[in-house]
Structures are given as C-alpha cells and as structure tokens.
Amino acid sequence: MRVATHNGSFHADDVFAIAVLRLLHGDRLEVVRTRDPEQLAAADLRVDVGLRNDPATGDFDHHQRGGAGERPNGIRYASFGLVWKAFGAEICGSDEIAEEIDQLVVQGIDANDVGQTIVEPLVGSVTPLTVSHAIGMMNPNWDQENGAAAKDAAFLQAVGFAEGILGRAIASAQAQARAAELVRGAIARAEDPRLIELDRGMPWHRELVANAPEALFVVYPREQDWGLQAVPRVLGDFANRKDLPERWAGMTDADLAAVTGVPDARFCHAGRFMxxxxxxxxxxxxxxxxxxxGG
Structure with missing residues (x-):
C-alpha cells in the first residue's frame, strides 16, 4: 500500500493522518512525500495533497475551494479527520470508540490546521502546549543542513510519535468501554443501590455517575488492600454525593481503627472522598x- 503526502514542512494534520494508516497497514505502508503529479497518481492513497476528497478514489485533502465539510458541531475537517472518518471505526473496532477518539484527539488537531480557534488564553498570551505545537517543533530548523532529506527523516519520526499517542488513546478508550460493561454489571448486582462493589480496580466514574443516581460509595480491591471511594456529583467535580464522616478526616491506622471500630482501617483522606x-x-x-x- 503506497500513500503520498506533500513534501516540505509537516504539520500534525498530515502526520497523524499517516499515523492512522500506519496503524491500519503496519509495515506494508509505503510513504512517499511529493507534489509530483505522476507520483501522486501512482499512489494508492493521497493525503493532504491533490485538492480532492473522495475516499472511493483514495483522496483525502481539504485544501480545495470550499473545504471538505464540517462536523455537526462546526469543526471543519482537515485531512486527519477525513482519514479518521474513513478508517477510524475499523481500527477501533466500533463506531462509538472511533467517535470518542475523534472528540479527544482528532477534532482539536483538525481545528488547529484549518484555523478554527477552540481555546482562548485566560492569562495574558499564555497558551497550552498542544500536540499540534509539539509536532510542529519536530520540523528541522530553517538553517539545518541536508534540507529535504532532513525533513523526510523528521517526518517519519513525527509519524512514529503520533502513532504512539493515537495507539495509546485507542487502547485507553477500548479499556474504558470494557470497564463500563463491568461497572454496569456491578450496578445490576448491588444489594444496596447506594453501595457498589467492584471485583477489581477499574475506571468507574463515567459510568457510575451517569447511570447509578443512587450510588454514594464504591468499594474495590487495590494491589494490597481495599479502597472505599465517594461518588462525585458530576464528573470532574470534587463535590461528592455524600462525604465520608467528618470525624474520619485525615486519620490513619490505629487512630482510624479506634474511631471506626474496624481493626484494619488504614487511612481516610482529609478531603473525605477516599x-x-x-x-x-x-x-x-x-x-x-x-x-x-448523618454528619
């Protein structure tokens, strides 16, 4: 499988688009960086070059007049998004996970590439270092020797970097989906809907907050002990549906055991959430x- 993309300086858009195809085709993918019409025509796929968007012909470009469309939320497609739209579900194994990765990774990179502002600085001109910035910094400096060869080598390094990020994001989303199924089972088995017991440590917050409105606490095994954790009111919030007792706050070992009457009580966070x-x-x-x- 041969894919062609433009030569010269690279951006997160084309780098991540090629990373998607590497995840799909592995070492069978040959990458050609060129703007030569004959070489472009000879490639199986063309990414971020060619002024055409047509998955049926293997074309994924957004530089044509009028662009290549936009998502329902208004974020326009760059080449990364076009490639992901075509192949993301195949790589992830489901449309749901592909959509999650689109929101987590793809849309921000697309927006940066097409010039859409989706974040604004709150402190002067200070902005976060994004993955788009990090990829951009991987381009050789203007006065570096070897010219085109250096850019091609740096491009492949950037693709490897992007492939690692994308692969981990996909694996994490897939693991989250597996955990969600187990958490739903634990919710269904609970004798008391206020207390959910898990048989192993796993990410539970998203599923539990959304689908177990009566749940107040979660119990789960850790590596060498067991945890008790309060369920937050909303995701990302430090306020809990019910705090642990105030008299436990910050106590450890014998002191906590004495207050609770639980011989192997070891620790209660001062924030009363764990x-x-x-x-x-x-x-x-x-x-x-x-x-x-009742406190």
Missing part, C-alpha cells in the same frame, strides 16, 4: 458506617 482498609470486610464495614452517618 478511605482504605486492609480487607474487603474492612472496606465494606467502613462503607456501611459511612452510609449510616
């Missing part, structure tokens, strides 16, 4: 006390 016990029985005992606490 406690730790040495065993499942200990964590459940703490949870039941927390549920009964």
């Amino acid at each position: 406690a730790v016990a040495g065993s499942r029985d200990g964590a459940l005992a703490l949870a039941r006390q927390a549920l009964a606490d």
Whole structure:
C-alpha cells in the first residue's frame, strides 16, 4: 500500500493522518512525500495533497475551494479527520470508540490546521502546549543542513510519535468501554443501590455517575488492600454525593481503627472522598458506617 503526502514542512494534520494508516497497514505502508503529479497518481492513497476528497478514489485533502465539510458541531475537517472518518471505526473496532477518539484527539488537531480557534488564553498570551505545537517543533530548523532529506527523516519520526499517542488513546478508550460493561454489571448486582462493589480496580466514574443516581460509595480491591471511594456529583467535580464522616478526616491506622471500630482501617483522606482498609470486610464495614452517618 503506497500513500503520498506533500513534501516540505509537516504539520500534525498530515502526520497523524499517516499515523492512522500506519496503524491500519503496519509495515506494508509505503510513504512517499511529493507534489509530483505522476507520483501522486501512482499512489494508492493521497493525503493532504491533490485538492480532492473522495475516499472511493483514495483522496483525502481539504485544501480545495470550499473545504471538505464540517462536523455537526462546526469543526471543519482537515485531512486527519477525513482519514479518521474513513478508517477510524475499523481500527477501533466500533463506531462509538472511533467517535470518542475523534472528540479527544482528532477534532482539536483538525481545528488547529484549518484555523478554527477552540481555546482562548485566560492569562495574558499564555497558551497550552498542544500536540499540534509539539509536532510542529519536530520540523528541522530553517538553517539545518541536508534540507529535504532532513525533513523526510523528521517526518517519519513525527509519524512514529503520533502513532504512539493515537495507539495509546485507542487502547485507553477500548479499556474504558470494557470497564463500563463491568461497572454496569456491578450496578445490576448491588444489594444496596447506594453501595457498589467492584471485583477489581477499574475506571468507574463515567459510568457510575451517569447511570447509578443512587450510588454514594464504591468499594474495590487495590494491589494490597481495599479502597472505599465517594461518588462525585458530576464528573470532574470534587463535590461528592455524600462525604465520608467528618470525624474520619485525615486519620490513619490505629487512630482510624479506634474511631471506626474496624481493626484494619488504614487511612481516610482529609478531603473525605477516599478511605482504605486492609480487607474487603474492612472496606465494606467502613462503607456501611459511612452510609449510616448523618454528619
């Protein structure tokens, strides 16, 4: 499989688009950086070059007059988004995960490439270092020797960097989807809808906050002990549906055991959102006390 993209300086848009194709085709993908019409025509796919967007012919460019369309939220497609739209679900294994990656990774890079502002500085002119900036800095400096060869070598390094980011983002989203299914099962099994017990540590916040409105606490095993954690009111918020008892705050070991009557109670965070016990029985005992606490 041969893919052609433009030569010269590169951006996150074309770099990530090629990274998508590398994830799909692996070492079978040959990358040619050129603007030569004959070489472009000979390639199986053309990315970010050619002034045409037609997946049926292998063309994924957005520089033509009128662009290549936009998403329902108004963010226009750059070449990364066009390639992802065509192949993302195949790589991820589902449309849902592909859409999640589009929101998490692709749209920000597309917006940067097409000149759409989606963040504004709150402190003077200070802005976050984005992945688009990081990719841009991988271009050779203007006075570096070897010219085109240096740019081609740097481009392949940037593609490897992007491939790693994209691969980890996909793996993380897939793991989140697996966890969501297990959390839904735990919600269904719960004897008390206020207390959810998981059989292993996993990301639970998104599923539990959205789909278990009565849940107040979660109990789960850690590497060498058991955790008890309060469910937040909303994702990303530090306010809990119910805090752990105030008298536990900041206490550890024997002091916490004395206050709770739980022999293997080990720790309660001063923020009253997490406690730790040495065993499942200990964590459940703490949870039941927390549920009964009126403070």
